[in-house]
Structure formats: C-alpha cells, structure tokens
Amino acid sequence: MDVENTSIPDVKLVKPKIFGDHRGYFLETFHRDRYFDAGIQAEFVQDNLSKSNYGVLRGLHLQHPRSQGKLVSVIRGEVFDVAVDIRIGSPTFGKWVGVYLNETNKHQLWVPRGFAHGFVVTSDEAVFSYKCDEFYAPEHELSIKWDDPEIGIQWPVSEPKLSNKDQDGTPLKELNDNDLPKYQG
C-alpha cells in the first residue's frame, strides 16, 4: 500500500495495493502494523456502513470531547470526502482536504481525531464503509454547517440532500474554544 500526506499533514490518503486476476480482485483494507507505521496509530473499536443516493451530503460531523478518528472508504459508487481541521491552536485550523473515494480507486482517507468529516455522493448511489477509533456517543455529536463560508469547501454538488440535523449545522464562528478539540502538536 502507499500512504500519501495531504495538504494537512495529519490527514493521510491510503492507496491499498489491488491484486487483480481472472477471478476479480483482492486487497487488504486494513493491517494494524503497516497502518501504524504509516502514522495511522489507531485502535479501531467500531465499523460503520451507510448507503446514500446521488447528492446526499452527510456532514460536517465530529464528536467532542469523545472524538473519533475515522478510516473511510467507498465500497460502491463514488463520494467527495472532506476532512476539516477544527483543532484549536492548529496551524491549519479551518483548512480542509477533499478527495474522491470510489469503488475503482479503493482509496481510503484517514481522518484523525479533532477533524470534522463529511462527504457528498457523486455517483447514482454510494456505499460508505469506515472504521472508528472511538465509540459512537450521540451526546457528544456536533454538526458544523456544510457550506460554512469561513471554511469554503468546494463541494461538487450544488444543492445537496441533507438530514434535518445537517440543515441546522452550526457555523464555525458560533462555536467557542470549549466546544472544539485542542491541537496536540
């Protein structure tokens, strides 16, 4: 597998090696030691799967203080996946990284703790699969406004379909330092 840094050093793009043959293909989607050596030093405790139709946008979500690191990938279809650095004191606070994850490239994005995460579906439908290094804690969940002008994400879908929770997402400027994770350096 190859692991690339992104414009935000802690966010990693993982490109698993795909073994194709006349039967189909095989790839390792996780390997504790190799991922640890590549800087993804997480002990995953929960796997999630969601299916969404074209134009659905889920995000921008984070848990705080019980923050979750997420290793995200797409089993079917394609999404534009985004990680936003919202760690107070981070040199890249408010900056975002966006990548296309799809069933062909089988790329994964490592979204560390302290980042808001979201994606929009750019295929007819997408099956989204991810590992989390902390359990779901709804009482700690926060939804940040998907089109917050202070973040300025260039979403490839102009009128996405959102949950009520995400329609009511909070602009970053309305959050105070106690609402957000701290940069650990």
Ligand SMILES: Cc1cn([C@H]2C[C@H](O)[C@@H](COP(=O)(O)OP(=O)(O)O[C@H]3O[C@H](C)C(=O)[C@H](O)[C@H]3O)O2)c(=O)[nH]c1=O
């Ligand atoms: C996240 C989660 C949800 N649920 C239940 C709660 C609701 O009854 C239902 C749908 O939840 P929600 O609308 O929050 O699902 P998403 O909008 O896909 O949320 C996720 O969206 C973005 C992409 C993220 O990064 C997070 O993992 C997560 O916030 O599943 C659970 O039972 N366990 C869970 O871990």
